[in-house]
Amino acid sequence: MKFLEDSTMKLFGLALLLALACATASAQSGRIETSGIDHLASRASETVDINMDERLLQMSARLLSNQDQDEARIRELISGLKGIYVKSFTFDNENEYAEADVEAIRSQLRAPGWSRFLGIHSRHDGENVEVYVLMENNQIAGLAILDFAPKEFTFVNIVGPIDLERLSRIEGQFGVPDFDLVRESTPTRRNE
Amino acid sequence: MSTKTVLKILLLLALLQISRSVGAAQTGEYNAIVKLVENFYHVKHKGLPLLARAGMRIARPNGVKSFKLATFENQDFSAAGQSDFYAAMKMTLNAxxxxxxxxxxxxxxxxTYVFTREAGDQFNVLVVTIERRDATVLQVEVAPxxxxxxxxxxxxxxxxxxxEATNSSEP
Structure with a gap:
């Protein structure tokens, strides 16, 4: 019986270590798990879900021409990116999502490596925008934008080397909403 | 007949079989999605007349190599749940x-649902759109x-x- 208890404890410990290792690996990869907010689709009047993974981005980028100016520009824009993921819900009424739904995402952004870069709260329309960056070896390895208002919930996750300048060029395309974050994060704007 | 020739013939036959299976799989999944729409919403798709298909080959949208199209017109698509259909579609398509x-x-x-799949140095794109009275299933092969x-x-x-596809398919 003692042997059985010991073995069970060892197995439990191993499983715990494995789970922790997986969680750390996921945090380091820059990809945020969003299945925790999928249930909002049933309450939303409109749902948008965009998945561009590394294989899709890099294979299409690799096959783009260097000669064509436009193709070269797009190639440069998405080179190195490992994924662009967008989930957006629009609701007819307020209070259709709970604080726990925001927390399902936010809690992952407290993992080592991630830090909150920007937070904007508008008292006028109740909109909150939070921008998080993942640093690896002094370089940005991922970016997450959490944008929630009384009737809207949007989460954008870009995996790979991305800074605000590059983000501003991606905004409005590849399914990424136009947050105008470069303007929002400039001191002049913040002091307005 | 030498052993070498027999081996060559066998290899050629095997290659032919592989390419046929790949072709069948590509058409198979498109057909399976069209069937899924039919069974899920209890509707029937409209076949394209031969002339329209010929017209589609000529008036192909930019960058599109080939396409298959099924349209469902003036039928009721309000019966079933949206999330159930998406789940059924994911089950129908392979990984x-x-x-x-x-x-x-x-x-x-x-x-609107869009799925992609690598096809050598091209991509297959499957687009399914469903509205209250109409639906479309379109599979295209596109350049990167x-x-x-x-x-x-x-x-x-x-x-x-x-x-573009539905307009160019109209006779």
């Missing part, structure tokens, strides 16, 4: 197909340049491609 875009609007009953343009504005590109 090679990756979801690129999913838009669901409860207000106007509109659903066209796919990138698609990814730059997936929602608009999907709609315009469906529009």
């Amino acid at each position: 090679e197909w990756r979801p690129l875009l999913q838009i669901r609007s409860r207000q106007d009953g509109q659903q 340049q066209a796919l990138i343009r698609w990814m730059q504005n997936p929602e608009q590109m999907s709609r315009s491609l469906i529009d």
Whole structure:
């Protein structure tokens, strides 16, 4: 019986270590798990879900021409990116999502490596925008934008080397909403 | 006949069989999705007349190599749940197909689903749009340049491609 208890404890410990290792690996990869907010689709009047993974981005980028100016520009824009993921819900009424739904995402952004870069709260329309960056070896390895208002919930996750300048060029395309974050994060704007 | 020749013939036959299976699989999944729409919503798709198909080959949208199209017109698509249909579609397609875009609007009953799959140095793109009274299933083979343009504005590109395909298929 003692042997059985010991073995069970060892197995439990191993499983715990494995789970922790997986969680750390996921945090380091820059990809945020969003299945925790999928249930909002049933309450939303409109749902948008965009998945561009590394294989899709890099294979299409690799096959783009260097000669064509436009193709070269797009190639440069998405080179190195490992994924662009967008989930957006629009609701007819307020209070259709709970604080726990925001927390399902936010809690992952407290993992080592991630830090909150920007937070904007508008008292006028109740909109909150939070921008998080993942640093690896002094370089940005991922970016997450959490944008929630009384009737809207949007989460954008870009995996790979991305800074605000590059983000501003991606905004409005590849399914990424136009947050105008470069303007929002400039001191002049913040002091307005 | 020498052993070498027999081996060559066998190899050729094997290659022929592989290419036929790949072709069948590509058409098979498109057909399976058309069937799924029919069974899920209890509707029937409209076959394209021969002349329209010939017209489609000539008036192919930019960057599109080949396409298959099934339209469902003036039928009722309001019966079943949107999320159930998406789940059924994911079950029907094999793992090679990756979801690129999913838009669901409860207000106007509109659903748009886009899946992609690598096909050598090209991509297969499957677009399914469902509205209250109409639906379209479109599978295209596109060059990476066209796919990138698609990814730059997936929602608009999907709609315009469906529009182009359905317009060019009208006799």
